[in-house]
Amino acid sequence: MEVGVRHESRRELEELAAAYAIDAMDAVERQAYDAHIPTCPDCQQAVDEMCEAALMLALSVEQADPPARVKSGMLRMVQAAQTRSARRRSPLQGMRSSLRSHFLGGRTLALASGFAIVLLLIAAAGALAWQQSQMSELRDQLATQQSMVAQQKTRLDQQDATLATQATQIERQATTMRTLTSQVRTKQAVDKLVSSPGAAVATLDSGRVTAHLVSAPNNAKAYLVVNGLPRLAAGRDYQVWLMRDQKPVSVGVFHPMGNGRWVLNAPAPLKAFSWIGITDEPRGGSPAPTTKPLLGTDLQ
Amino acid sequence: MNGLQPADEDLVVLVTRGDDSAITLLYDRHARAVYSLTLKVVHNKEVAEELTQEVFLRVWQQASTYHRDRGRFISWVLGIAHHIAIDELRRRKSRPQQVYAQPDDSRPMFDVADQSPLPDEMVMGGLRRERIVEVLAELPRNQREVIELSYFGGLTQSEIAERTHEPLGTIKTRTRLALQRLRGKLTEEGERPENL
Numbered sequence A: 001m002e003v004g005v006r007h008e009s010r011r012e013l014e015e016l017a018a019a020y021a022i023d024a025m026d027a028v029e030r031q032a033y034d035a036h037i038p039t040c041p042d043c044q045q046a047v048d049e050m051c052e053a054a055l056m057l058a059l060s061v062e063q064a065d066p067p068a069r070v071k072s073g074m075l076r077m078v079q080a081a082q083t084r085s086a087r088r089r090s091p092l093q094g095m096r097s098s099l100r101s102h103f104l105g106g107r108t109l110a111l112a113s114g115f116a117i118v119l120l121l122i123a124a125a126g127a128l129a130w131q132q133s134q135m136s137e138l139r140d141q142l143a144t145q146q147s148m149v150a151q152q153k154t155r156l157d158q159q160d161a162t163l164a165t166q167a168t169q170i171e172r173q174a175t176t177m178r179t180l181t182s183q184v185r186t187k188q189a190v191d192k193l194v195s196s197p198g199a200a201v202a203t204l205d206s207g208r209v210t211a212h213l214v215s216a217p218n219n220a221k222a223y224l225v226v227n228g229l230p231r232l233a234a235g236r237d238y239q240v241w242l243m244r245d246q247k248p249v250s251v252g253v254f255h256p257m258g259n260g261r262w263v264l265n266a267p268a269p270l271k272a273f274s275w276i277g278i279t280d281e282p283r284g285g286s287p288a289p290t291t292k293p294l295l296g297t298d299l300q
Numbered sequence B: 001m002n003g004l005q006p007a008d009e010d011l012v013v014l015v016t017r018g019d020d021s022a023i024t025l026l027y028d029r030h031a032r033a034v035y036s037l038t039l040k041v042v043h044n045k046e047v048a049e050e051l052t053q054e055v056f057l058r059v060w061q062q063a064s065t066y067h068r069d070r071g072r073f074i075s076w077v078l079g080i081a082h083h084i085a086i087d088e089l090r091r092r093k094s095r096p097q098q099v100y101a102q103p104d105d106s107r108p109m110f111d112v113a114d115q116s117p118l119p120d121e122m123v124m125g126g127l128r129r130e131r132i133v134e135v136l137a138e139l140p141r142n143q144r145e146v147i148e149l150s151y152f153g154g155l156t157q158s159e160i161a162e163r164t165h166e167p168l169g170t171i172k173t174r175t176r177l178a179l180q181r182l183r184g185k186l187t188e189e190g191e192r193p194e195n196l
Helices: A010-021 A027-039 A041-059 A068-104 A112-194 B008-016 B020-042 B045-065 B073-093 B129-137 B141-152 B157-164 B168-188
Strands: A200-205 A210-215 A221-227 A236-244 A247-254 A260-265 A275-282 A295-298
Touching: A010 A027, A010 A041, A010 B168, A027 A041, A041 B020, A041 B073, A041 B129, A041 B141, A041 B168, A068 A112, A068 B020, A068 B045, A112 A210, A112 A221, A112 A260, A200 A295, A221 A275, A236 A260, A247 A260, B008 B020, B008 B045, B008 B073, B020 B045, B020 B073, B045 B073, B129 B141, B129 B168, B141 B157, B141 B168, B157 B168
Parallel strands: none
Antiparallel strands: A200 A210, A210 A221, A221 A260, A236 A247, A236 A275, A275 A295
């Protein structure tokens, strides 16, 4: 029996086997017991029996299928191991083959000098094979490292893709939230405007383009709804103007597609202005109207 | 096992000859059990995936060390899986940071909620996981605790003794009795693995 593994009774023997079967030994105990088992038929039998019970433990767990990538990864690892194994065998096989052909070819040298040459050749071939074996080991280690790095990279790429998808979803939700918030604010502004004293709706109609302006004399906000606006040329925007003391005041630059609904924020209550209109201006707007108004009406 | 399907033990012989279709068949039959066991131990899907690959690579590399007269293949491969998973768990636990999620203590280790069949019904002869779980649940609580802490928790018997404030001899006895009772109960019911 080896040092470190003793069983004075059947009970002790079975306790060792039980601990071994469920991996409840520490590394040192296990190593000693691993060495002991082949030398002790009683322990071998006890381990086999305890392993049957351990199998039941293994099969008691909730079952789940591994992803398909596990199988393909395993097969790649097996193929890599096959390749490494073949590579390791080839130098030794080559050396054995050349020695075999030499001796079987009837060229055995009786002379000591010839024999010495053969010995030197064997020594040189052995050294070469050893070097090749070392190289092969290093190549194997490198291949294993590369495989692990590739697996890690694949996993990181997958995580990146998942994060990017989640970021896109969050951005979409944020955009939706911003749109909803804007709509709520617009509705609140319009509600407040409509309930202001003297609130009225003015209709602007140029034939093709029509608009409704909701305003109140003492309120600086106004709600403008425009239908039928022509499609703007590239590099152009619509600009809304209020006229005060014969001077145009810009209250917004817009780029609508056909229809537009805007809450206008005038610098003073609407009663201070005499006219409202819309012009077609260069992108970003102009300090003063540069084209004939598409639409306009007096406010007083 | 029907006559059309090669036995696991015959496939292992083919694996020793470098037949990679044999390792593929063995994987198809037992990857589920291997993955499930490693996942149960390490509580991390990615790590369980890597360990599953490692288990079958070892089957490929160490097939010649398997002896059919010492037990069924499934017992051997799950033994490898458990050993690798426990090694990984202990290695990670020895690091300063906790890498894996802690097991949910509120949930019993032996959970009967999943009534799915065992990994290979054909191989296992219809033995249901449900029945195994029932037998485990019938173990005395202190024996079950020792099995849970060691087999699924990765603790050595010395560590369990320290944690439970029980003598090491008591822990060893409980482990032995638990496994003997488990094997005896299943043998009584004709459900020994070699008979399945």
